[in-house]
Amino acid sequence: MTTTESDLVPLLKRDYKEGFITDIDSETLPPGLDEDVIRTISAKKNEPEWMLEWRLEGYKRWLEMAPPEWAHLHHPPVDFQDISYFSAPKQKPLLDSLDEVDPKLLETYEKLGIPIDEQKMLAGVKVAVDAVFDSVSVATTFKETLLEAGVIFCPISEALQEYPELIKQYLGTVVPPSDNYYAALNSAVFSDGSFVFIPKGVRCPMELSTYFRINEMNTGQFERTLIVAEDDSYVSYLEGCTAPMRDENQLHAAVVELVAMKGAEIKYSTVQNWYPGDEDGKGGIYNFVTKRGACRGQGAKISWTQVETGSAITWKYPSVLLEGDDTVGEFYSVALTNNYQQADTGTKMVHIGKNSKSTIISKGISAGKGQNAYRGLVKILKGAENARNYSQCDSLLMGDKCGAHTFPYMEVKNPSAIVEHEATTSRIGEDQLFYCRQRGMSEEDAVSMIVNGFCKEVFKELPMEFAVEAQKLLGISLEGSVG
Amino acid sequence: MLSIKNLHASIDGKRILNGINLEVGTGEVHAIMGPNGSGKSTLASVLAGRDNYEVTEGNVIYKDQDLLEMEPEIRAREGVFLAFQYPVEIPGVTNMYLLKAAINAVKKHQGQDELDAREFLKLIKEKAAMVEMKQEFLYRSVNEGFSGGEKKRNEILQMALLEPYLSILDETDSGLDIDALKIVAKGVNLIRSEQRSMVLVTHYQRLLDYIVPDYVHVLAGGKIIRSGGKELALELEEKGYGWIDELAAA
Numbered sequence: 127m128t129t130t131e132s133d134l135v136p137l138l139k140r141d142y143k144e145g146f147i148t149d150i151d152s153e154t155l156p157p158g159l160d161e162d163v164i165r166t167i168s169a170k171k172n173e174p175e176w177m178l179e180w181r182l183e184g185y186k187r188w189l190e191m192a193p194p195e196w197a198h199l200h201h202p203p204v205d206f207q208d209i210s211y212f213s214a215p216k217q218k219p220l221l222d223s224l225d226e227v228d229p230k231l232l233e234t235y236e237k238l239g240i241p242i243d244e245q246k247m248l249a250g251v252k253v254a255v256d257a258v259f260d261s262v263s264v265a266t267t268f269k270e271t272l273l274e275a276g277v278i279f280c281p282i283s284e285a286l287q288e289y290p291e292l293i294k295q296y297l298g299t300v301v302p303p304s305d306n307y308y309a310a311l312n313s314a315v316f317s318d319g320s321f322v323f324i325p326k327g328v329r330c331p332m333e334l335s336t337y338f339r340i341n342e343m344n345t346g347q348f349e350r351t352l353i354v355a356e357d358d359s360y361v362s363y364l365e366g367c368t369a370p371m372r373d374e375n376q377l378h379a380a381v382v383e384l385v386a387m388k389g390a391e392i393k394y395s396t397v398q399n400w401y402p403g404d405e406d407g408k409g410g411i412y413n414f415v416t417k418r419g420a421c422r423g424q425g426a427k428i429s430w431t432q433v434e435t436g437s438a439i440t441w442k443y444p445s446v447l448l449e450g451d452d453t454v455g456e457f458y459s460v461a462l463t464n465n466y467q468q469a470d471t472g473t474k475m476v477h478i479g480k481n482s483k484s485t486i487i488s489k490g491i492s493a494g495k496g497q498n499a500y501r502g503l504v505k506i507l508k509g510a511e512n513a514r515n516y517s518q519c520d521s522l523l524m525g526d527k528c529g530a531h532t533f534p535y536m537e538v539k540n541p542s543a544i545v546e547h548e549a550t551t552s553r554i555g556e557d558q559l560f561y562c563r564q565r566g567m568s569e570e571d572a573v574s575m576i577v578n579g580f581c582k583e584v585f586k587e588l589p590m591e592f593a594v595e596a597q598k599l600l601g602i603s604l605e606g607s608v609g
Numbered sequence: 610m611l612s613i614k615n616l617h618a619s620i621d622g623k624r625i626l627n628g629i630n631l632e633v634g635t636g637e638v639h640a641i642m643g644p645n646g647s648g649k650s651t652l653a654s655v656l657a658g659r660d661n662y663e664v665t666e667g668n669v670i671y672k673d674q675d676l677l678e679m680e681p682e683i684r685a686r687e688g689v690f691l692a693f694q695y696p697v698e699i700p701g702v703t704n705m706y707l708l709k710a711a712i713n714a715v716k717k718h719q720g721q722d723e724l725d726a727r728e729f730l731k732l733i734k735e736k737a738a739m740v741e742m743k744q745e746f747l748y749r750s751v752n753e754g755f756s757g758g759e760k761k762r763n764e765i766l767q768m769a770l771l772e773p774y775l776s777i778l779d780e781t782d783s784g785l786d787i788d789a790l791k792i793v794a795k796g797v798n799l800i801r802s803e804q805r806s807m808v809l810v811t812h813y814q815r816l817l818d819y820i821v822p823d824y825v826h827v828l829a830g831g832k833i834i835r836s837g838g839k840e841l842a843l844e845l846e847e848k849g850y851g852w853i854d855e856l857a858a859a
């Protein structure tokens with residue numbers, strides 16, 4: 127009758143409800159990567175010559191680089207010649223009308239609970255959605271409503287046709303192609319993603335969101351998202367991701383760039399639920415992502431909130447360059463690793479402007495044999511008078527076979543800076559569970575309550591609907607088979 | 610209400626309880642006293658269903674049911690309450706949230722309507738006043754940053770809210786100063802009624818100055834070696850636990 131910590135493990139069994147495969151005819155490039163593949167992708171998208179040159183430059187850089195090995199992650203090397211770099215549903219969707227979209231795709235999004243039909247949306251909870259399926263965007267809603275407010279929200283491939291000057295002006299200015307191995311790869315082969323432009327003084331009238339779906343086998347997804355907020359504008363953007371359950375590992379290497387000008391605010395929220403692999407660690411997405419925002423003007427603010435529950439491997443450090451004076455950078459993160467999942471995630475806050483402030487709240491939950499690492503850099507440059515940083519990293523362990531690791535780095539070049547770091551590690555103990563059960567709660571409800579309590583500081587930063595989804599997701603991730 | 614017969618229990622192969630016999634009638638308050646290591650807290654834990662203890666012999670009947678067969682949450686919903694010696698902290702979960710989840714779990718199980726937010730708020734404010742707990746504690750994380758006395762008071766608040774049939778108070782008086790002890794005792798006395806039974810587990814007699822028991826039992830070596838009225842506690846206080854050792858050896 128003796129209970130050990132490992133008896134908690136059955137509580138962590140999960141169903142991955144998004145793990146279905148959509149049976150659809152796709153046009154998929156054969157696996158492999160060379161200049162011709164890049165030329166083909168660029169040609170398929172009818173891109174301007176400079177874009178192709180940019181891609182080829184990224185490819186050249188990538189060839190010269192080696193995969194990063196400093197992260198607390200273990201996986202077999204990725205065979206980049208074994209991956210297809212482009213896959214799209216065969217029927218070319220007309221982006222302006224859902225009637226033209228393959229019903230199988232509509233069904234897919236309906237099953238995922240993602241509203242891509244404007245008509246069917248409930249009044250009051252309007253969210254504009256860009257739905258990206260493998261390498262292409264299949265639908266974008268509320269484009270016209272948004273355009274009336276001056277807001278551009280469209281697939282980046284479309285933006286390259288319609289607003290090439292804006293793309294040329296901003297693309298790669300925050301994350302240059304040479305930034306790192308995966309960013310270079312992404313620059314060479316990126317397929318789709320979203321482009322958002324909020325003009326001066328405009329408060330975006332609704333939440334914007336992009337849902338990424340990987341469907342095709344042996345295909346990598348390399349999306350690129352660019353968000354530009356001009357002076358004194360505001361936008362809240364949400365990102366969600368799912369993929370079918372497959373035995374092979376699949377690669378997802380995205381780049382997200384945010385530009386916030388003077389007084390602008392960008393709030394970027396992610397609920398990442400890529401397929402994490404099965405209980406034995408088979409399959410799952412390798413998620414290597416570069417996300418960075420630049421607060422370019424005085425008083426600009428960028429806030430990253432992420433809930434990372436999926437992927438076999440997560441390598442991700444959403445960062446903020448606090449270039450202007452009085453700028454604010456925030457990072458709120460919940461990362462859950464269960465079974466054999468591994469996460470090495472955190473942030474970089476680079477203080478350049480005077481009175482720049484940053485806040486980092488990171489919550490890592492490890493269960494099963496999961497490994498969870500927080501890696502964060504706070505860098506205060508010489509000119510950043512009165513910079514402030516507060517970092518808090520908390521780890522929660524469930525069971526005795528998982529691990530939590532914290533790697534905080536600080537580089538302070540200005541003596542007026544105040545940098546604070548706090549870290550805690552705790553265990554969901556039998557004591558807490560027994561306490562809740564003695565008050566009449568079931569074991570599952572107790573676990574879910576304790577975990578949600580632990581994540582509360584992050585969840586309150588999420589937009590309402592997303593917070594509910596995130597709570598449910600953790601509930602599902604930790605759902606048990608305790609009778 | 611509660612009938613314990615020949616209860617033996619061990620932890621990690623070590624025998625702690627060696628044949629406990631105890632009858633607790635409806636409306637009765639029983640105090641169980643004994644030196645450290647006599648098995649007092651083990652008895653409380655076994656009754657509440659903590660599962661690192663192994664019951665090797667004997668049985669426990671609670672309201673005509675086999676208590677030992679029930680999961681801890683079912684025992685709670687059936688009206689068995691344990692006031693913990695060391696209440697745990699649950700960061701990020703407000704006291705309110707836990708209390709509401711608890712009372713509604715009990716109500717649902719007993720076939721009553723669950724309380725909505727408004728009804729619950731009214732009730733909890735009433736109960737908080739009863740144990741002289743400031744309302745701000747309701748909005749704080751469960752026991753986080755609470756002093757020892759506040760934690761114990763929080764246990765009594767939960768007891769007042771859940772209105773259990775059988776309350777087991779595990780060394781509720783330990784670590785309390787006299788003022789805190791009086792407040793806790795006052796709360797317990799307000800809850801005391803002809804329908805509810807209580808088992809007070811305590812090391813010291815002083816709690817019994819404020820909560821007067823109907824019966825006192827002395828536990829040593831995992832067995833009840835002497836039972837009596839409230840005067841037994843005074844005798845024990847006077848003679849000390851050394852006397853118990855003599856009794857046990859005899």
